[in-house]
Amino acid sequence: MKKSSKTLIWLILFMVVFIGLSYYIILPPLNIQSPSFWVYVFMNIIVFSIVKFIGCIDMKTGVLKTKRVSKITKGFYIGVAVVFLGIIVVNIIVSPLFNSSSYAKRITIREDGNFSEEVAEVDFNTIPLLDKDSSQKLGDRVMGEMTDLVSQFYVSNLYTQINYNDEVVRVTPLEYSGIIKYFTNRSEGVKGYIIVSSTDGKAELVQLEKGMKYMPSAMFNEKLERKLRFSYPTEIFGSASFELDDEGNPYWVVPTIKYSGVGLKEEITGVVILDPVTGESKKYKVEDVPTWVDHVYSAKLILEQVSNWGLYKNGFFNSIFGQKDVVVTTEGYNYLTMDDDVYLYTGITSVASDESNLGFILCNMRTKETVYYQVPGAEEYSAMESAKGQVQQMNYTSTFPLLINLEGRPTYLISLKDNAGLVKMYAFVDVQDYQRVVVTDSSKGIDVAARNYLTSNPVTDTSEIKEKEIVVSSITSSIIDGNTYYYLKDNEGKKYKVSIKVDEDYIPFIVSGNRIKIGYQTESDVTTIVKIIR
Secondary structure: OOHHHHHHHHHHHHHHHHHHHHHHHHOOOOOOOOHHHHHHHHHHHHHHHHHHHHHOEOOOOOOEOHHHHHHHHHHHHHHHHHHHHHHHHHHHHOOHHHHHHHHHOOOOEEOOOOHHHHOOOOOOOOOOOOOHHHHHHHHHHHHHOOHHHHOOEEEOOOOEEEEEOOEEEEEEEEEEOOHHHHHHHOOOOEEEEEEEEOOOOOEEEEEEEEEEOOEOOOOHHHEHHHHHHHHOOOOEEOOOEEEEOOOOOEEEEEEEEEEEOOOEEEEEEEEEEEOOOOOOEEEEEHHHOOOOOOOOOOHHHHHHHHHHHHHHOOOHHHHHOOOOOOEEEOOOOEEEEEOOEEEEEEEEEEOOOOOEEOEEEEEEOOOOOEEEEOOOEEOHHHHHHHHHHHOHHHOOEEOOOEEEEEOOEEEEEEEEEOOOOOEEEEEEEEOOOOOOEEEEEHHHOHHHHHHHHHHHOOOOOHHHOEEEEEEEEEEEEEEEOOEEEEEEEEOOOOEEEEEHHHOOOOHHHOOOOOEEEEEEOOOOOEEEEEEEEO
C-alpha cells in the first residue's frame, strides 16, 4: 500500500473519531437553522485542514509540499467563504431591514386592556412576596439541615416559579455534587427537590421514592442535554425549566425552537416534557401543552418579541430615524399568577427612556396571550428608588416591583431587603403617582402594610372616584396600628370603613341617622371611603 494511501486512511479514521467525539461533547442540533450547528461544522473543517496540512509535511526532510498545501488551502477558503457569505445573505434577507412587519407581528398584543376590570383585586394570601434570591436562601438553609444529603448533592439555582395546586411556589432540583458523587449515587439517582412557598417562605425538601437520573449534572448518556439530543437529534432546544405536575411529580420542560435564517426571529414550536426518573419524554405542540405546565415561553423571548412589536410596527427606518410611536419594554420584569397560570409583567416606555411608563403588558407564559394596559405612570426603577428613599438611612435594596390591583388602582408592591437578603419592609407605590409611597415593617404583615398605604394616601385623581349618598344607621371606631378607623353601616345594611385622615374635622361627629355623601373607588363587602363630600 502506498504511503499516501495509508496517510489518507489514518486521516479519515482520525476525523471520524474526532467528529463523533466532538458531537458527543458539544451536542449540536443537526439543523441548518442553528448557529451552533455551523460552529460545529466550521470547527471540524478547521481541524481537518490542520491535520491535512500536517500530512503534507515530509517527516524525513521536514519539507512542506507547497503544491498540495495550496490546493487544500484554496479549497478550504472557497468553501468556507461560500457558506459564510450564504448565511450572511440569507440573514440580511430575513432581517428587520426587509421584514419589519413580520417582526412586529411576532407576538399578538391586545391593546384595549382594562386593568381594574380584567385583573382581579389582589389576594395577599396568594401573592408571591419572595423573589428568587430570598427563595434561594431559604432553600439552601433547608438543604444545610440535611446532613446525609448535603455532602452528596447541591441545590440547583433554577428556582422556577410555578403555580402548584393554586399556590405560588418556586421549585428547584438537587444536583450531583461533582463527578465522584455522581458515580457513587448514580444507581439511586438524585434524591429529591426543594419547594419554597413564595407567599409565606415555607421551604421543604421533597424526597422521592425513585431518584432522578437524567439531570444537567449527570454524566455520559444520563446527562439531560445528551438524553434530549439523542432522542431528538434535529430539534433546537431552549433553556430547560424544572416543574411539577399536579401530583408533585418532577419533569423537565424544554421548549423547541425554530428560526428564520440562521439564529434569527426565534419562535417556539412546542415543548418536550421529560421524566427525569425514567427518561421517558414526549413532544407537544404549543396548543397541546398540558395545563400544569407554566413555562413554555422564556421571559427573554417574550421581552424580545414585545420590543419588536414596539419598534417595528411603523417600519424599520421609523425605528431609527422618525421613531414615531416607538416604544420598548423596561429593563426588568416580574411574574404574577392568575387563573392557574403564570404571567410575565413588564412596563412599556418610550424609546427615549424618560423614567415614566406609558403602560404595561401581561403575558401568559404558557400560551403567550398578551394584553397591553395603557396606564401612564412611574417607571419601575423610579418607584424602587422612591421606596428606598423613604428609609434611605437603612441602606435597604429594593426588589423589582410586583404589579397588583389594589382597590381598582394599579399599584407597585416592593420588598425592601437588608444586606443579608431578608425582607425587612413592604412598600406600596402608586403606579400613576410614585410620590404616593408608604413603607411598613414586614413583621406587621402585608395586610397591615396595605391598610397603612390606603389610609395614609388619599386618592387625588378624582376621575377614579365614584360618589353616592348614604344614610348612616350605625358607626363605631377602632384604633389599629396607631391609626383611627370608623366603620359604618347604612340603612340598606351595606358596610363601609374610613380613616380619620380622610376628614378629621368631620368624621368624628357623624352619628346614626346622618345623611352623608361619600366617594369611593371600588365597592366590596366593606367599601373603603376615600372622600367625604360636604
